[in-house]
Amino acid sequence: MTDATALPGQPRGAVASGPATARAVNVLAPNPSAMTLDGTNTWIVAEPDSALAVVIDPGPLDDAHLRAVIDAVERGGRRVGLTLLTHGHPDHAEGAGRFAELTGTRVRALDAALRLGDEGLGAGDVITTGGLELRVVPTPGHTADSLSFHLPADRAVLTGDTILGRGTTVVAHPDGRLGDYLDSLRRLRSLTVDDGVHTVLPGHGPVLEDAQGAVEFYLAHRAHRLAQVETAVEAGHRTPSEVVAAVYADVDRSLWPAAELSVRAQLEYLAEHGLI
Numbered sequence: 001m002t003d004a005t006a007l008p009g010q011p012r013g014a015v016a017s018g019p020a021t022a023r024a025v026n027v028l029a030p031n032p033s034a035m036t037l038d039g040t041n042t043w044i045v046a047e048p049d050s051a052l053a054v055v056i057d058p059g060p061l062d063d064a065h066l067r068a069v070i071d072a073v074e075r076g077g078r079r080v081g082l083t084l085l086t087h088g089h090p091d092h093a094e095g096a097g098r099f100a101e102l103t104g105t106r107v108r109a110l111d112a113a114l115r116l117g118d119e120g121l122g123a124g125d126v127i128t129t130g131g132l133e134l135r136v137v138p139t140p141g142h143t144a145d146s147l148s149f150h151l152p153a154d155r156a157v158l159t160g161d162t163i164l165g166r167g168t169t170v171v172a173h174p175d176g177r178l179g180d181y182l183d184s185l186r187r188l189r190s191l192t193v194d195d196g197v198h199t200v201l202p203g204h205g206p207v208l209e210d211a212q213g214a215v216e217f218y219l220a221h222r223a224h225r226l227a228q229v230e231t232a233v234e235a236g237h238r239t240p241s242e243v244v245a246a247v248y249a250d251v252d253r254s255l256w257p258a259a260e261l262s263v264r265a266q267l268e269y270l271a272e273h274g275l276i
Helices: 063-075 096-103 178-194 211-234 240-247 253-272
Strands: 002-004 024-028 041-045 052-056 079-084 134-138 147-151 156-160 199-202
Touching (some): 041 063, 041 199, 052 063, 063 096, 079 096, 147 178, 156 178, 178 211, 199 211, 211 240, 211 253
Antiparallel strands (some): 024 041, 041 052, 147 156
8 A cells, every 4th residue: 555656766667467586476456546556466476396376465355356366376287275464454355265265275364363274474484385485574564464475585575565666655553653664674674685685576566676775765765754744743733634735745635645644653653752
């Protein structure tokens, strides 16, 4: 879910569609909007010689899309072995129950309310379905239950809505918290520096081939917005809606409700740190 247009210098990539890495293929859900960009990226991840695939974020409850995902898996000579969720927003997770019915798979997520089966997901967990290695990376901030998945063999990370392929993401206050989000971005930066991750496979928008550049852009963007919000408050803008009008004046008004969620998170963060 995006909350703003891109700033100059933001990393770009090709429109998300089809194979992205040796192990990851995208099927784009038919739900484009100002908030979802081209639509939700449903990711199929599998070892090249495996008969099993992992599907990440089945997307909205759209039978045609869910069946298209299954068809894409089967065209590769595989079947779905497991379904994972990066977080519980409907554009990522609403179709998970139906997808589980169609494929006979379990659904694993951080939030117990989203799971189908006994196993959840948490820090340090490693998914090994079909010989795959996917490492679970907690990345709260966009939402409290947000997860990313590190795919070491492809030097890639699947980020859900934590990092998008275009634009910036919402810190969905009150569930999302800015302090958590900044910590998550730093955690992802560590993957790029310490683990050689160079590709971002986002929940919306194109693949990014400069993962470190993307993370650094997001951190710089958040610092820039925080400074703008602090300045707006000092200038007498007190309510979240007043701050949005001052800080996001150059952003499409259709995105202002989402921007207000991020502003509320920013105001909370500034207050907690004694900056306003």
